[in-house]
Every structure is written in C-alpha cells, then in structure tokens.
Amino acid sequence: MAETQASTFMAQLLCPANSGEDESWAFLVLPKAVSETLPRRGRTSVEGTLNGYPFQATLDPDGHLSHWLKVGKGLQEAAAASPGDMVAVQIFPADTEPEPRLPDDLREALATSPAAKATWENTTTIARLDWIHWIESAKQAKTRNSRVDNAREMLASGKKRVCCFDQSGYYSKSLSAPKAKN
Structure with a gap:
C-alpha cells in the first residue's frame, strides 16, 4: 500500500x-x-x-x-x-492493474482470428482495458457488435491501442456516472 x-x-x-x-x-x-x-x-x-x-x-x-x-x-x-x-x-x-474480464463477444471474436488474438496478448493491461471499455461503452447492441468486429480487424492488423476513444468521456460524453435517484 x-x-x-x-x-x-x-x-x-x-x-x-x-x-x-x-x-x-x-x-x-x-x-x-x-x-x-x-x-x-x-x-x-x-x-x-x-x-x-x-x-x-x-x-x-x-x-x-x-x-x-x-x-x-x-x-x-x-x-x-x-x-x-x-x-x-x-x-x-493499485500497484498493478488487474487483468480485465474479457467479455464473451470479444473472446469469441478473438478466437476466430489468430492474428487478432496474438496482438491482444501482446498489448498492455491498460490497452486491453481501453479496448474493453470502448466496446462496453456502446449504447446499442448494433454499435457494440460493430465495435467487436472492428476491434478484431484492427487487432488482426497489428493495432495495439484503440484510436480516437476518449477514455474520460469528457469530450464525447460516451461515458458517465449513473444518474442518481431523486
């Protein structure tokens, strides 16, 4: 500590x-x-x-x-x-970031692409957190499915970090705290 x-x-x-x-x-x-x-x-x-x-x-x-x-x-x-x-x-x-839980849909996508899986395994824990957060921040199932497909393609091409994703939610407002009940 x-x-x-x-x-x-x-x-x-x-x-x-x-x-x-x-x-x-x-x-x-x-x-x-x-x-x-x-x-x-x-x-x-x-x-x-x-x-x-x-x-x-x-x-x-x-x-x-x-x-x-x-x-x-x-x-x-x-x-x-x-x-x-x-x-x-x-x-x-935390002294070290714990390994994030891999969502089932992303796990399945990586299983279909050895190149994507290899890139995934060679990224940092923080980069994997960002990929997962980008996918999970989708508000609609169609967007999430598209992001999973895009992640597989980008990782298969060797891209280790998701680009243009505002991890703070400040600029895109894609991420935010829940609304409190009154």
Missing part, C-alpha cells in the same frame, strides 16, 4: 435512478481533486477502504474528468452503509 498516494474524503452513497435488473448496488462520485491524483482519467484500479472496510475496485470515468465507484451490496453491508449515507473513503492507485 502506497500510503503517501492515499486520498481520504467523504462522499454520499447514491442510489442509481436506473439500476437495471440488479437493484442492490449503489455508487459514489469521487471529488475531482481526488480523481486528479489517480494515474488515468479513464478506468483505473484502486485499493482502499469504505467506512474502514477494505476493497479493491476499478473506477469508471464520470464524463466530467473525475471517476465514480460502483458499490455492491456486499461492500455496503460490510461497511454498514446504505444509499443516502455519507461514507468515509480512502483510496490509492
């Missing part, structure tokens, strides 16, 4: 307005000054505590040059926190 890089703050645990089928999660938005201490404006992994309870997580960009944290039911219960509560948070950058 790199204590010198730790940031401590208070934040309100929010209930998402649209939580999908899983209504058990909540979220909080990091203060911009805390987010600025992190190594990336895009997805970045952290370790920390919520009300003193340890956690590891990957933060998502909020579209305003900051980040947000999804807080699952298990962490809420362990930290004795509920939506609406003010919570004490301490975070610091």
Whole structure:
C-alpha cells in the first residue's frame, strides 16, 4: 500500500435512478481533486477502504474528468452503509492493474482470428482495458457488435491501442456516472 498516494474524503452513497435488473448496488462520485491524483482519467484500479472496510475496485470515468465507484451490496453491508449515507473513503492507485474480464463477444471474436488474438496478448493491461471499455461503452447492441468486429480487424492488423476513444468521456460524453435517484 502506497500510503503517501492515499486520498481520504467523504462522499454520499447514491442510489442509481436506473439500476437495471440488479437493484442492490449503489455508487459514489469521487471529488475531482481526488480523481486528479489517480494515474488515468479513464478506468483505473484502486485499493482502499469504505467506512474502514477494505476493497479493491476499478473506477469508471464520470464524463466530467473525475471517476465514480460502483458499490455492491456486499461492500455496503460490510461497511454498514446504505444509499443516502455519507461514507468515509480512502483510496490509492493499485500497484498493478488487474487483468480485465474479457467479455464473451470479444473472446469469441478473438478466437476466430489468430492474428487478432496474438496482438491482444501482446498489448498492455491498460490497452486491453481501453479496448474493453470502448466496446462496453456502446449504447446499442448494433454499435457494440460493430465495435467487436472492428476491434478484431484492427487487432488482426497489428493495432495495439484503440484510436480516437476518449477514455474520460469528457469530450464525447460516451461515458458517465449513473444518474442518481431523486
């Protein structure tokens, strides 16, 4: 743990307005000054505590040059926190980015192209995070399918990084924190 890089703050645990089928999660938005201490404006992994309870997580960009944290039911219960509560948070950058979970559709696409799979395996963890984030940020199934196909083609041609993708969501507004329930 790199204590010198730790940031401590208070934040309100929010209930998402649209939580999908899983209504058990909540979220909080990091203060911009805390987010600025992190190594990336895009997805970045952290370790920390919520009300003193340890956690590891990957933060998502909020579209305003900051980040947000999804807080699952298990962490809420362990930290004795509920939506609406003010919570004490301490975070610091993870020593190494954990390998991202490969979405099934991308895994299948890579399996059909040995060249794309080889390039994928020779990219950095951060680059793989960006590819996955680009694909998962698609709002419609048709766009997502197109991005999976394009990723396979670009990787097969040797391209290791997805181009022209705003990882912060600030310029394209393709990424953002959930809207809070009123």
